Amino acid sequence: MSSSMLNNLPEDVLMDIFARLPVKSLLQFKCVCKSWCNLIKEPIFITKHVNQSALSNNGYLAVTRQGSTFGGNCSISLISYETFREVIRITIPSKEYGKAPFRIVGSCNGILCLNVSEIGDTNFLFNPATSEFKELPKPNYPIHELKEDTISDFIGLGFGYEPESNDYKLVRISYSKRLENQFYSGVDVYSLSTNSWRRKNRLVLGTVLVNSFSKAFINGALHWRGVTLKRGDVRCHIISFDVGSEVTRYIKLPYKIDLAIEEWWPFVRNGSLAMVIRSKTHEEHHYIFNIWVMNEYGVKKSWTKQLTVGPLFVLKLVECGMNEELLFATHSTMYLYDLQRIKPPHDDILEADIIGNNFVPWVEVVNHIESLVTIEGTKVYAKRVRKYSWFGKYFIFFQLLFGLVVMVAYVVILPKLIHFFYPTNVSE
Numbered sequence: 001m002s003s004s005m006l007n008n009l010p011e012d013v014l015m016d017i018f019a020r021l022p023v024k025s026l027l028q029f030k031c032v033c034k035s036w037c038n039l040i041k042e043p044i045f046i047t048k049h050v051n052q053s054a055l056s057n058n059g060y061l062a063v064t065r066q067g068s069t070f071g072g073n074c075s076i077s078l079i080s081y082e083t084f085r086e087v088i089r090i091t092i093p094s095k096e097y098g099k100a101p102f103r104i105v106g107s108c109n110g111i112l113c114l115n116v117s118e119i120g121d122t123n124f125l126f127n128p129a130t131s132e133f134k135e136l137p138k139p140n141y142p143i144h145e146l147k148e149d150t151i152s153d154f155i156g157l158g159f160g161y162e163p164e165s166n167d168y169k170l171v172r173i174s175y176s177k178r179l180e181n182q183f184y185s186g187v188d189v190y191s192l193s194t195n196s197w198r199r200k201n202r203l204v205l206g207t208v209l210v211n212s213f214s215k216a217f218i219n220g221a222l223h224w225r226g227v228t229l230k231r232g233d234v235r236c237h238i239i240s241f242d243v244g245s246e247v248t249r250y251i252k253l254p255y256k257i258d259l260a261i262e263e264w265w266p267f268v269r270n271g272s273l274a275m276v277i278r279s280k281t282h283e284e285h286h287y288i289f290n291i292w293v294m295n296e297y298g299v300k301k302s303w304t305k306q307l308t309v310g311p312l313f314v315l316k317l318v319e320c321g322m323n324e325e326l327l328f329a330t331h332s333t334m335y336l337y338d339l340q341r342i343k344p345p346h347d348d349i350l351e352a353d354i355i356g357n358n359f360v361p362w363v364e365v366v367n368h369i370e371s372l373v374t375i376e377g378t379k380v381y382a383k384r385v386r387k388y389s390w391f392g393k394y395f396i397f398f399q400l401l402f403g404l405v406v407m408v409a410y411v412v413i414l415p416k417l418i419h420f421f422y423p424t425n426v427s428e
Contacts, residue, residue: 043166050369054369059368059369061365061366062128062367076104076128078128081321081322103116105123105213106158106217107366108217111168111375112128115157123157126377127374136195137196139190154174154208155173157212158170158171162244165244170189173187173239177203181232182205192375195376206228207226212225213364215267215319216267219297221241221242223241225239226250235256238266253303257277264278274293275291287311288310290307291309292305314330321336327365
């Protein structure tokens with residue numbers, strides 16, 4: 001069946017077919033004919049493809065490898081949701097940017113936000129699927145009034161998407177000053193649509209707790225762990241920043257955190273705002289992790305303790321899988337913890353659960369999908385190395401075979417059905 005017959009299909013049917021295909025195939029299809037190229041470049045199709053990808057289980061976990069700096073080559077590992085094994089390693093050549101560690105701030109609609117500066121002023125956007133790369137301008141605003149050796153402890157970065165304006169924003173919140181026994185921070189916002197930074201006119205109450213990236217983008221808002229002062233007493237809160245309205249809010253925790261024995265981080269679990277609280281045990285380097293979920297966003301009383309894991313010989317919970325998987329890490333090794341397989345009391349991680357090692361210290365992991373979203377950047381040569389296990393090779397073979405059967409069904413059977421039921425819509 002020729003491509004001309006496919007062109008006779010209604011555009012919404014053709015769009016629905018294309019929306020289920022990987023980006024690599026779509027980039028090839030753009031070269032088939034002008035009408036397909038125009039269809040694939042349409043913003044409405046790109047949005048439809050992103051939504052379809054988000055609903056599927058074909059995404060990845062993106063994480064950077066040890067030794068990856070913009071002074072040499074940046075290496076990003078994409079780990080499959082289905083097997084939790086590395087399937088693609090992407091190397092990005094770039095110019096010298098010093099010896100700061102290369103880290104991933106976040107991922108939105110297939111766009112990775114990358115950072116190479118402790119003070120959050122050297123950032124990049126990268127679409128691994130299309131190899132489009134963009135260096136962001138630096139904000140022309142001072143961080144705050146502290147000395148240089150302390151500024152990295154009070155800076156938060158977050159990357160989010162605002163659908164109403166179809167804009168991607170990078171937010172930097174940094175401790176500015178202390179007035180009347182209270183912390184205050186400045187907020188800087190980068191907008192992709194204008195390719196520029198803006199500083200919010202007013203300082204916000206509180207500051208982020210230790211240099212961090214927002215791991216929780218939910219309800220259109222970024223979330224960081226933060227602190228405020230009340231009568232000289234340090235109080236922990238989740239600081240949220242709405243990407244659309246650009247308003248800062250504060251979410252109360254389920255109970256008062258004792259920073260002397262506990263660490264905590266906000267994140268997203270099964271579509272809800274959640275937090276993990278790590279507590280020390282009597283055994284050195286072993287920790288207990290309590291996971292709380294906010295069932296009704298913004299309502300303190302809706303916090304529910306959902307799970308206790310440990311004691312475990314790990315340092316941090318770094319991400320959640322699509323189902324009941326938890327990802328823990330030491331300094332540079334990442335572990336898979338499958339709650340469907342490991343039964344209570346949830347206090348064991350086996351060597352077989354190691355996803356990989358030699359990652360960048362203090363592992364940063366993000367959920368990532370492929371997309372055609374453009375960032376108005378430049379094309380770079382990004383070397384891709386696919387990692388196949390023997391199971392993966394056979395799995396891909398059967399995937400391709402299944403895809404071929406589906407395409408034949410679409411190309412051969414669907415036009416006949418459409419012609420049968422709607423003879424005026426398809427030309428002979």
